[in-house]
Amino acid sequence: MTPEMEDAFAAIRDVHGTDSLRRVERMLEPGGGAPRHPLQKGARWILPGLSPTPWHDPRGHPELTPVVEAFEAAHPVIKEELAAAWAERREVFSDYEHYLTRQEDWQALYLYRGGGLVEETADTAPTAYKVLKEFAVDTEKVCPLLECHFSTLLPDAVIAPHCDLWNFSINLHLAVDIPDGCSITVAGETRSWVEGKCLLFDYSFEHEARNHGVRPRTCLLVDLWHPETTVPERRALTVLITEIRRLMGDG
Structure with missing residues (x-):
């Protein structure tokens, strides 16, 4: 570790204990x-001691239940605002740039x-922005090392099997607009999104998604x-990941 990391870790131990x-x-x-x-082998970091559970019950963690319930309650308005943005302000969407690839048929806001x-997105998707800020950002439930975005897969788009970087954050999907023919596979188990409901999974496990429908599929x-x-x-x-990224010249 760098001296900066060691100093930061020491300060945390001083407050929270040596262990x-x-x-x-x-x-x-x-x-x-x-x-x-075996299905986490593609991940870069695995924090030991976390339950190796690919799929999580969206209401199975008291800490996260308010986030899930707030997004599901707001779904009808979120969907309406997203549809307006897609129809009238397509320029605010961009190709999604995953750390492994970039896809033109995978759009992000x-x-x-x-x-x-x-x-800038507060005006485009005000309800999703407000819920995210109040229930995930202000409560420090969001992992600041990563992101939140509307993920839109165009018809016939496929996200190839891959593992994300680590297991110490998990991914919430609010099913915003789901045509027939869409599914997601995590650790070999395939599920479909139910519009207006959330899925929660550990994306350090190998996962993939597909849209075999006739119109775009969007999740938040x-x-x-x-x-x-x-x-x-x-x-x-x-501290650790931020410093690693700095040393690698990635932000």
């Missing part, structure tokens, strides 16, 4: 500090990115801290 970052330290050991599930809310994706991580771990992980 508060033990799992983060184990993660940084050669080999990742713990065995991983960002609400949270680079550690903060995307203020929110990256949330894994509920089994602790406050000191979240602080340390934010």
Whole structure:
């Protein structure tokens, strides 16, 4: 670790105790500090001690239930605002740039990115922006290392099987506009989105998605801290990944 990381970790330990970052330290050991599930082998970091559960019950974590319920309650207005933006302000959408690839048939409209809310989107998707800010950002449930965006797959678009970078955040999908013929597979189990409802899964497991429908499929994706991580771990992980990205010249 760099001196900056060591100083930050020491300050966290001073507040939360000497053992508060033990799992983060184990993660940084050669080999990742713990065995991983075969379908997590493509992930870069696995924080040991987190339940190796690909699919999560959206209402199975008290910390995250208010986020799920708020987005589901707001779905009708969110869908209406998204449809208006897609019809009238298509220029605010862009090709989605995953860390592995960029796809023209996968469009994105960002609400949270680079550690903060995307203020320009407040006028385009005001209800989703308000719910995200009140229930995920202000409550520190959102993982600031990642993002929140409307994810629109065009007809016949396919997202190839892949693992995301780590297991210490999980992905919430609010099904905004779902035509027939759309599905998502996580760790070999395929499910369909139900419009107006949320799915919650650990995207360190291999996953893929497809739109075999006749019109675009849109979900609102929110990256949330894994509920089994602790406050000191979240602080340390934010310092760690931010510094790694800085050293790599990626922000």
